[in-house]
Amino acid sequence: MVMRLYLSMALLLSIIGCEFLSKNANLQPKTLETLESNIDDGQKQALAFFQRSLQDNKHLDALKKAQSALLKDVKDKPQKTLDFKYNKTKLEQLFRELGNNKTKQFLKNLHVTIKSINDGSYQSFSSANFNDLDTLEKKQERAINSIKEELYVNYYLYTNELVDLDYFFYRVMNYLS
Known part of the structure; x- marks a missing residue:
């Protein structure tokens, strides 16, 4: 019974x-088009920035370094060739797996960060990472490139299954905060 x-x-x-x-x-x-119809203009700008960052392979060396560091820790994963070609389907898969709330949160934080860099109010400008730069434009350029690199590296580590979704999300969100 x-x-x-x-x-x-x-x-x-x-x-x-x-x-x-x-x-x-x-x-x-379900798709980027569906996502775009459900987000505000700032999040749309952040999405476009994210997509452009993923299509620019100038951060490939940083990705390879990160892959090497991860594979040293994980002996059972075979060394494999990284797939770093932009694929809209994989980006849509990332957003599906993140879900609506986390996707919107990510895009909102990315937009706020980019906006603060562009208007010169980015908190990190006063850190030691920017002390060697004498103009706001140079600081802005370094900050934007740094964010692009972080997004690029973490996204392709995720799509190449070297890190999981939670690692990607929390690492990127921590970097943007």
Whole structure:
């Protein structure tokens, strides 16, 4: 009797869980076009910046260094060739896996960071990383390049399955904060 009750409860919970997940799936962006229709102008600007950053391979050396460092720690993963070609489908997959809320949070934080760099109020400008630069334009250029590199490296580490989704998200969000 107890076993039957347990099985009934397990079945009911799994049905509820499937229904919950299917409703949640409807909230997640299916394509970049769907995502763009559900975000504000600032987030759209951040999305465009992110896409351009992923298509610019000037940060490939930094990606290879990060791959090498990760593979030293993970002996069981075979050394593989990195796929660093921009692929819209993989970007859409990232946003689907992040879900609607995390995607919007990421794009909002990216937009706020870029905006603060462009208007000169970026907090890190007063850090030691920028002391050697004498003009705001040079500081802005270094900050933008640094963000592009961080996005590029972490995105391609994720798409090459060297890090998981949580690592990508928290690493990038921490960098943007």
